[in-house]
Amino acid sequence: MPSNINLAFGEVLQKxxxxxxxxxxxxxxxxxxxxHEANFGxxxxxxxxxxxxxxxxxxxxADLAGKIEDFKxxxxxxxxxxxxxxYHPNTNIMLLQSNKHGVSSGNFAQYFELMxxxxxxxxxxxxxxxxALQRLESMNRVKKFNVSIAALEDMSVxxxxxxxxxxxxxxxxxxxxxxxxxxxxxxKHSSLPLEKVRNTAKSLLGISTQxxxxxxxxxxxxxxxxxxxxxxxxxxxxxRESIQINASTTQRNISYVERQKALRxxxxxxxxxxxKTYGKLTN
Numbered sequence: 187m188p189s190n191i192n193l194a195f196g197e198v199l200q201k202x203x204x205x206x207x208x209x210x211x212x213x214x215x216x217x218x219x220x221x222h223e224a225n226f227g228x229x230x231x232x233x234x235x236x237x238x239x240x241x242x243x244x245x246x247x248a249d250l251a252g253k254i255e256d257f258k259x260x261x262x263x264x265x266x267x268x269x270x271x272x273y274h275p276n277t278n279i280m281l282l283q284s285n286k287h288g289v290s291s292g293n294f295a296q297y298f299e300l301m302x303x304x305x306x307x308x309x310x311x312x313x314x315x316x317x318a319l320q321r322l323e324s325m326n327r328v329k330k331f332n333v334s335i336a337a338l339e340d341m342s343v344x345x346x347x348x349x350x351x352x353x354x355x356x357x358x359x360x361x362x363x364x365x366x367x368x369x370x371x372x373x374k375h376s377s378l379p380l381e382k383v384r385n386t387a388k389s390l391l392g393i394s395t396q397x398x399x400x401x402x403x404x405x406x407x408x409x410x411x412x413x414x415x416x417x418x419x420x421x422x423x424x425x426r427e428s429i430q431i432n433a434s435t436t437q438r439n440i441s442y443v444e445r446q447k448a449l450r451x452x453x454x455x456x457x458x459x460x461x462k463t464y465g466k467l468t469n
Contacts, residue, residue: 193302196275199224199232202301212300216242218264219289219297223442228450232273235442236297238289239264269294270445272453277465279313281449284426292396310395311388316459318423321416322384325408327377331368333390334403337361344393349386363402377408387420394421425459427452 193201202210203224210220217238224234241264248254257265269288272281282291289297295308314322333349337356344353349366356364370376387404394401404420429448433440453460 194275195273195278195280195298195308196226196232198298198302199234199273200226202298203234210301212297214293214296214300217289217293219293221297222268229453230274230276231453232275233271233446233449234273235268235270235445236289236294238267238269238287238293240267240287268442268445270442270449272449274453274460274465277460279460279464280310281453283445283449295396309392312391312395312420313425313460313464314391314420315423315425316463318418318420319463322406322418324410324413325406325416326380326410327370327375328380328383328406328408329370329377330405330407331366331378331383331386332403332405332407333366333386334363334401335366335390336363336400336402349390365403391420425456427455 199221202221207220211218212220218241219236219238222235222237224232226232244257244259244265246254247257265287267285267287267289268283269285270283271294273279274281280291280294282289282294291310295310299306299308333352335344335349335353335356344350352364352366355361368378370378383406387406390401390404394404401421406418406420408416410416429451431440431444431448433444
């Protein structure tokens with residue numbers, strides 16, 4: 187979770203959570219976001235919850251007899267979508283609960299940018315699984331680079347990743363998406379520019395976090411001195427965990443405590459891999 191700000195992210199969390207609740211709300215892409223709670227302790231991590239309040243497109247209330255009616259909500263009320271998180275300062279790794287109507291990683295970062303009130307940026311890059319990173323690092327030749335991007339109103343996010351001209355083609359041809367396949371020549375030991383491919387792939391990963399529907403594919407095929415056939419699919423190789431929560435059938439809402447337990451379980455399943463890749467074990 188790299189950033190350009192001078193404060194460590196844990197310090198940012200500390201400053202935000204000490205504010206009165208009414209001062210912790212910010213509007214991010216038409217959504218009202220607020221850190222509901224954050225505490226430092228368990229395994230030297232920050233644990234907390236951020237909430238997104240849906241003030242429009244509120245669902246109707248219905249019963250099994252077929253009756254449908256609007257929710258009675260005050261002007262300052264909406265539907266609260268909760269997302270739990272864990273932040274590990276030693277590795278700068280964030281675990282964020284995935285929730286269809288909750289807070290995306292892109293909105294999470296933008297919320298804290300607004301809260302610190304400066305022109306500095308916070309970036310949340312996807313965490314790639316160790317074996318995929320090892321395959322990518324061992325490549326000394328790139329045979330093929332496949333990218334697929336979707337056309338959105340704002341294509342300026344591609345301006346610094348080497349794909350500016352390709353991105354413009356979606357506008358020129360009014361295409362909803364564009365697929366790019368770059369191949370090295372058939373000459374022995376030929377390769378696409380290795381560092382250029384890696385840097386472009388890293389930039390696209392960052393874009394995929396801020397704009398989840400904009401980057402559809404990032405695939406790299408290559409070889410090393412030991413392996414002539416290496417392949418990495420950076421979107422599929424992102425680190426994710428699915429944890430089953432055994433909630434009661436009468437339980438309408440999964441509590442923060444239950445979701446916190448699920449995130450702790452996800453962290454523990456990946457802890458050694460994360461520490462091996464991004465940090466060191468601490469006593």
